[in-house]
Amino acid sequence: MNAELRYEGVPGSALDRIRRNRHDDSGNSVVPRRSEGGEPLRCCLTIAAAGAEIALVAYRPMAVGGPYAEVGPVFVHTLDCPEPDTGSFPIDFRDRRAVLRQYDANGQMLDGVLAEAGTAETELKRLFEDAAVDSVQVRNVVAGCWNFTVRRQG
Template identity: 75%
Template sequence: MNAELEYLPVPGAELDRIRCNGHDDFGNAVVSLIAGGGEPLRCCLTIAPAGDQIALVSHRPMTAGGPYAEIGPVFVHTSECPVPAPDVFPMDFRDRRAVLRPYDASGQMLDGVVAEPGTSETELKRLFEDPAVDTVQVRNVVAGCWNFTVRRHG
């Protein structure tokens, strides 16, 4: 089975709320920063060039809830930016090492892998060959911060 995959950033409705309210869904104020360059942005799934206006806010990537539904820090643009194409692996994340952490439909964590640069897309396809895998979270290797969520299309 060659699953068609979808790559999900912070949802647009949540970004609108954060930008409009001036705080995230967990009460942290949006503090505008100038990107130093290299920050992974979870709004448009790109790596920030130096000089972009960004903010560090909290996000809970898992919608199912449960004990594994972690809340963590993410960089986002402080104003509207392009919505990434849902069916294309985000180009800027291809050559980064990543932790790929799979979950089943009830939100329980399954066995993950560390993907070397350039291998995340292939490793994701392999993980989704297991029908128990419902979503996979792509995360930073050292800090463990969530980058984006992957699921089967439709």
């Protein structure tokens, strides 16, 4: 199965709600701070430039419930930012090592793969050859934090 893939960060509706309410869905206040540079932003799927106004918020990337529906820390811009290009692998994440966790449509984890720097995009295409894979979460190797979710287009 040769699938076209979609790369999803924190949805705009969730970002709007968090920014408007000044707290995340777990009740943590949005505390703006200046980026030191290098923080992975889950709103626009880029790496923060030094001095950008960002916040660390709690976010649950999995829409279906269950034991794998984790809430974890993610960096986002505190103000509007450009929507990510959902049709291509985020360029700022290409040269990073990543954990790729595959999930079925019920939110059950099927497996996990460690992708070395520069190989995640190829690994994702291989993982989606399995029809049972509904989504793959791309995660930070050291902290385990969610970076973005990948799904088949359409």
